[in-house]
Amino acid sequence: MSKKTTATADKKAAPAPSVSDFAQAPINAGLSREAKIELHRKMVRIRRFEERSLRSYQAKKIGGFLHLYIGQEAVAVGCCSLMGPNDHVITAYRDHGHAIAVGMDTKPLMAELYGKATGCSKGKGGSMHYFDPTRNFWGGHGIVGGQIPLGTGLAYGIKYKGLKGAAMAFMGDGAVNQGAVHEAYNLASLWNLPVVFVIENNGYSMGTSQARSSAGELAQRAAGYDMEWGQCNGHDVYEVRATMDKFLTLAREKNRPSTVEIDTYRYRGHSVADPDNTYRSKQEIEEYRKTKDPIQVFQQKLLTEGVLTEALIEQIDAEARAEADNTADFAEASPFPTPDDIQKDVYWESDNPAERKSQGRLFFD
Amino acid sequence: MPLITYREAVRHALAEELERDKNVVVMGEEVAQFNGAYKVTEGLLAKFGPDRIVDTPISEAGFIGMGIGASMLGVRPVMELMFWSFYSVAFDQILNNAANVRYMSGGQINCPIVIRGPANGGTNVGATHSHTPENVLANHPGVKVVVPATAYDAKGLLKSAIRDNDPVFFLENTMLYGEKGEVPTEEYVIPLGKADVKREGSDLTIVTYGRCVHHSLAAAAILEKEHDISVEIVDLRTIRPLDIDTVLASVAKTHRVLIVEEQKPFASVGSQLAYMIQREAFDELDGPIHRLATVDAPAIYSPPVEIEQLPNPQRVLKAALEAVG
Structure with missing residues (x-):
């Protein structure tokens, strides 16, 4: 996509198919009513969870950074809804949406933000470091672009074990200029690894617009590595699914990597500590909210299709709000880890002393 | 073998x-x-x-x-x-x-x-x-x-x-x-975190690892032959986990310590060792802990001078004499 300076400046290399085409794509046309409602519900649950987490942050219940995904929900939900048993996901620090999209329980997610022992990482990772290997979710990584070689390694592992699957390695538009990303592109293409590199292009790497940070186009850089690439509108979950299905199939069936750039937008700052008034206008944010909000866009489609009703929309929203409130109650009521927990989960061996083979001191004071 | x-x-x-x-x-x-x-x-x-x-x-x-x-x-x-x-x-x-x-x-x-x-x-x-x-x-x-x-x-x-x-x-x-x-033909493993006493001695403990073990062994032979000084050499083999117990047992035997390492001195492995030895075997020490490290500069190219920048048997010998002196 071309560099964005305003909400209306999006340009595509090729004319986009009309919205209804994506609903008719086989991967979407085959969706049951329940599955469509579930896509909607997941997006709503992510948003209500994050809005609740923001209130907790403002109430000083949460430390550190809080990078909110609000506005980008259709990307994680659309992509992760395509996961099969041998598909894996890794992402950067804006990871709440992906965690919920892969099916993680929201209570341990909120508890992790609160730094509680009941958190998904026992209060040791925080907002940027959610993990759930039982759901093929490998984080949650704090260093821009640093997770992309790891995602390529997941693809290597899938292939080495002879499984038919794909890794989705998510990054923001700011990550495309990191060397590690380019090294991973080269390896993935050179070795025919089943990985889809997903650029969630929200237009800004922190406070620096794409125009001010990246030369040329983003997805097309994949062509230099002899890799397939694509672009899509990330405000429409149908389009995300239709596009990603094609590239995931390429990975699973042909062991070929690809790069997909998904156009999206975040309503909140880079993190909640971001003043958010130095690099974009309120008008731009409002324009996206009004015309491209992924929940509103999909809700409208499902109303038109007769899948959702106003009553059901209200019910889903009320449930999501109640769920989010419950997560905060759960987090609030949970204990913090203790100082004795600080040195747990450092080494596999120190956590499994009966099976320890090494000797000597592992920890120092 | x-x-x-x-x-x-x-x-x-x-x-x-x-x-x-x-x-x-x-x-x-x-x-x-x-x-x-x-x-x-x-x-x-x-x-x-x-x-x-x-x-x-x-x-x-x-x-x-x-x-x-x-x-x-x-x-x-x-x-x-x-x-x-x-x-x-x-x-x-x-x-x-x-x-x-x-x-x-x-x-x-x-x-x-x-x-x-x-x-x-x-x-x-x-x-x-x-x-x-x-x-x-x-x-x-x-x-x-x-x-x-x-x-x-x-x-x-x-x-x-x-x-x-x-x-x-x-x-x-x-x-x-x-x-x-x-090296034996039959299979064996060595656990990580287990130091090895490469040479037994009674007057000075040299704590070292890697190539410096060989420099220390060469120096120890000269020290014994020419100076009647008996050196014990503890090869750490693993830096982390660290077998400090073997080091402390040797210190309790010799009461004098020289650390030899191919490290720049600032915040080196030897710095950590020296801290632990003084903290855990203070009463055993008859003198300050000595250390021989790489001369503190980026690695020099000049071939004969690089030998002098790194620990070598002659530098170990000199440092050992200072440590027992």
Whole structure:
């Protein structure tokens, strides 16, 4: 996509198919009513969870950074809804949406933000470091672009074990200029690894617009590595699914990597500590909210299709709000880890002393 | 016991572990078709094929990171760094990702990777290729750091490293690759974190590891013959976990300590050792702890002067005489 300076400046290399085409794509046309409602519900649950987490942050219940995904929900939900048993996901620090999209329980997610022992990482990772290997979710990584070689390694592992699957390695538009990303592109293409590199292009790497940070186009850089690439509108979950299905199939069936750039937008700052008034206008944010909000866009489609009703929309929203409130109650009521927990989960061996083979001191004071 | 080189010992360990566990893969620059930049992996491609012995592009951040990701899924990559000096371009992968992923995931994810390669000066390749980063690596909780001095130790320790469920960084030495040592034909492993007394003595403990073990042994022979000084040499073999008990037992015997290390002095492995010895064996010491390290400057190229920048038998001898004096 071309560099964005305003909400209306999006340009595509090729004319986009009309919205209804994506609903008719086989991967979407085959969706049951329940599955469509579930896509909607997941997006709503992510948003209500994050809005609740923001209130907790403002109430000083949460430390550190809080990078909110609000506005980008259709990307994680659309992509992760395509996961099969041998598909894996890794992402950067804006990871709440992906965690919920892969099916993680929201209570341990909120508890992790609160730094509680009941958190998904026992209060040791925080907002940027959610993990759930039982759901093929490998984080949650704090260093821009640093997770992309790891995602390529997941693809290597899938292939080495002879499984038919794909890794989705998510990054923001700011990550495309990191060397590690380019090294991973080269390896993935050179070795025919089943990985889809997903650029969630929200237009800004922190406070620096794409125009001010990246030369040329983003997805097309994949062509230099002899890799397939694509672009899509990330405000429409149908389009995300239709596009990603094609590239995931390429990975699973042909062991070929690809790069997909998904156009999206975040309503909140880079993190909640971001003043958010130095690099974009309120008008731009409002324009996206009004015309491209992924929940509103999909809700409208499902109303038109007769899948959702106003009553059901209200019910889903009320449930999501109640769920989010419950997560905060759960987090609030949970204990913090203790100082004795600080040195747990450092080494596999120190956590499994009966099976320890090494000797000597592992920890120092 | 057969005499084999340090290089062959490393190779045998790799071959045996490749044979034992299908999840083990060897990756790195020039490890396969070229037979290894230092010929450590010679013949492995022919024996195990290109799926197990994998040539990588010169792309350390990419392929090391890729190995870490694969290890999270249960592959056991043994990654060769042509020089450990190149760790700096993969620092984020090695010390943010491999070292931290278990902790940040609350213990859900393991990273059973081995990164191995030479880390030493003395080959006249200048400052960029002569780093000895064991102190930097060992500063990161979550990792293990091994620096073997002999063929026997290299083989037994590498086998343990490959079987270990935590990330292990294995620092070899190009100056030792051709050194021969006795290595049994039957299988053995050496546990990580177990020091080895390479020479018994009663007047001075030299705590050391890696190539400095050999410098210290050479100096100890002269000290005994010409100065009637009996030196005990404790080879740490593993930096983290650290077998401080063997060090303390030796200190309790000799009451004098010299630390010899191919490290820049500031915040070195020796700094940590000196702290621990004074803290845990203060009453045993008859004098201050001495240390011999690399002369504190980037590695000089000039071949005869580089010898003087690094620990060498003559420098160890002089430092030992000061330590007992």
